[in-house]
Every structure is written in C-alpha cells, then in structure tokens.
Amino acid sequence: MHSLAFDISHSLAGILVLISFMMLYQDRLYSLLNVFALHAVVLAAAVTWQAMIQNAPHLYVTAAIALVFKAIVIPVALHRIIRQLGIHRDIETVFGIGPTMLAGMGLVALSMVIMLRVTAEADALAREDLAFALSVVLLSLLVMVTRRNAVSQVVGFMSLENGLVLAATGAKGMPLVVEISVAFSVLIAFIVIGIFLFRIRERFDSVDVDDLDRSRGERG
Incomplete structure (x- = not known):
C-alpha cells in the first residue's frame, strides 16, 4: 500500500510538471487557459489523493x-x-x-x-513531492517572465500558487493549507479584476458605465 501511495503521488506531481x-x-x-484548467484538475486529483493517504479531511476542501x-x-x-x-x-x-523550453528543463x-x-532527512514521499512542487513554481515564474501578455502572466501566477499548494499538501502537518489556498484565490480574483479594469480604461479611457454605453452608441 505504501508503494502504491508513493507511485500515485509522484505520478500526479510529475504530470503537473509536464503540464507546466x-x-x-x-x-x-x-489554449493557455485550457492547459491551466487541466493543471488545476490534476492538482485537485493530487490533493485528493494526499487527503486519502494522510487521512486529512481538510485537504478535500483545498x-x-x-x-x-x-x-x-x-x-x-x-x-468570456x-x-x-x-x-x-x-x-x-x-x-x-526552444530557448524557453531549455530554460525550463534547466530549472x-x-x-x-x-x-x-535540502530535505535529505525528510520522508521520501514528502521529499520528492516538494521537489516536483518547486519545479512547478519555477516553471510558473518562467511563464510570467517570458510572456508579455497580462492575462498569461496572471495564469502563470495562478499556476505558481498551484505549486505552493502541492508543496503544502505534500508536507504533512500543514493544517493552514486551506486558509492559504483561499487567501491566494481571493488575491488572484482581485488581480484578474484589476487587470481587466485597466484594460477597459486603456481602451475606452474610462471605467464609468455611462461613458462605456456612450462609446458604444447606446446613449445620446
């Protein structure tokens, strides 16, 4: 059973790295948004598996x-x-x-x-999960650095948080992972809203609804 838990846990973490x-x-x-959605699905599966093998019901919330x-x-x-x-x-x-993928392999x-x-004395399961999690974090940072589009940078930030959640769930005895995940999700929501408000203002020189309606010709 321990070998099965080890193999499935590392397989899911490795898939997260590949999706990164x-x-x-x-x-x-x-395409980037679709891949990120797949990233989140695999993360949910990895956290669910950790909840089962650690007997930690709070991880189901994460x-x-x-x-x-x-x-x-x-x-x-x-x-939309x-x-x-x-x-x-x-x-x-x-x-x-090409250079970006080579840099990713190096990271x-x-x-x-x-x-x-660094984790030589830790449990083998936690050690390798943390190594995979750090890989996800570094690859996500690379996405943010090498992309000029604001939306893709937000996606990189959200995938970075996925790596942090994977690290938190892989290391046993971290009950604050739920609160951390919720806090990051709220922060991400505000970042997304802010980016698109800026985009609207940049395009229409206003975020006022009446001004936007006039620019569309719906009001005199």
Whole structure:
C-alpha cells in the first residue's frame, strides 16, 4: 500500500510538471487557459489523493477549491472576457519556444538537485513531492517572465500558487493549507479584476458605465 501511495503521488506531481511545460509551449490565450484548467484538475486529483493517504479531511476542501474555481470558474470567466473585449489572442514571448523550453528543463534539474539535498532527512514521499512542487513554481515564474501578455502572466501566477499548494499538501502537518489556498484565490480574483479594469480604461479611457454605453452608441 505504501508503494502504491508513493507511485500515485509522484505520478500526479510529475504530470503537473509536464503540464507546466505545456503552458510554456502555448502561444494562444485560449489554449493557455485550457492547459491551466487541466493543471488545476490534476492538482485537485493530487490533493485528493494526499487527503486519502494522510487521512486529512481538510485537504478535500483545498481540492474542491482548485477544481471549482481554478479548473472551471476562472478559465470560463477569462474565456468570456477575452472574447467580449476582443483582446489580442496571440501571446507575445520574450524568447523563442526552444530557448524557453531549455530554460525550463534547466530549472527542473536545479529544483530536483536543491530540494533533494535540502530535505535529505525528510520522508521520501514528502521529499520528492516538494521537489516536483518547486519545479512547478519555477516553471510558473518562467511563464510570467517570458510572456508579455497580462492575462498569461496572471495564469502563470495562478499556476505558481498551484505549486505552493502541492508543496503544502505534500508536507504533512500543514493544517493552514486551506486558509492559504483561499487567501491566494481571493488575491488572484482581485488581480484578474484589476487587470481587466485597466484594460477597459486603456481602451475606452474610462471605467464609468455611462461613458462605456456612450462609446458604444447606446446613449445620446
């Protein structure tokens, strides 16, 4: 049973790292949002598995938050906003895909070396989960650094939080993970709202509803 728990836990964490690479590869906003939704689904599965093997019911709340808000609500809302505002759907990158992917592989190797050495005395299951979690965090930071589009940077920030949640659930005895997840989700919501208010103001020079209606010709 311990071997099965070990294998499934690491498989889910490894899939999260692979999906993080998929996010690095995307050059279209819709595709990036779809990949992020998949990232959140796998995170929810990983947290659910940790809740089962640790006998920690509070982690089911964290899994539910990831599944409902990050895999469904936020991607769907961003899809609609992008479509309604006519935001440019191609993602401008600082570097090409090839150099970015090579940098990502280097960050994963670095995170594995550092984390496995730092946590040498920890439980084997927690050690490797933390190494995978650090890889997700670093890849998410790379997404934020190499993308010029504000929406893609928000997606990178949200995937970074997924890595932090994976780290918190992989290390036993962290009961504040639910509160941390909720706090980050609220912060993300405010960031998303702020970005699109700025976008509206940038496009229409106002966020006043009456001014926006006049710009659309609906009021005299």
